[in-house]
Every structure is written in structure tokens, then in C-alpha cells.
Amino acid sequence: MLNASLRRSGGSYIMTVPLSYVEQNHLNAGSRMAIEIVGDELKIRPQRPRKSLRELLDETPAGLCRADGWDELEAVGGEL
16 A cells, blocks of 8 residues: 655645556546545546547447447437
8 A cells, every 4th residue: 555645735735646556547747537535535536538429439340230320310418
């Protein structure tokens, strides 16, 4: 287990993230992180951008059986 100290910066506190974690998760300065408080635990993980419906469809392997025109329909909000 790694240990870190909190530092004060204005009205916030800063914690150093180990370089091994940054490299493992392909992070850099400005990377967005998702933070969750569960009881007395603080859970932090990289926040990955959600792909659009178009991006997901573009990654779909060719040759799969689809209904004609399905991938031309507008997104209505619940697909992702």
C-alpha cells in the first residue's frame, strides 16, 4: 500500500498521485478523475469520455447482421 500526504492549496487539499498509477492509466496533467465517497473511503478512478453512438457503430465489426437503416437512426438518449 502506498501512503500520501495532503497539502493545502487555497481552499482545497492536494494529494500526490504515484507516477506508476499515472503511467498505468495513461494519465497526464488535466486528466479528469471520477471521485466517489463510500463511508470513510475516497475512491478515485480515471474518468474516461463516453463514446458517441457513431463511434460505437464505427467500431462494430463488418459483416454483422443489422436491420436495414438501423445505424442511420438518430440517438434518442438511452442507447449509451
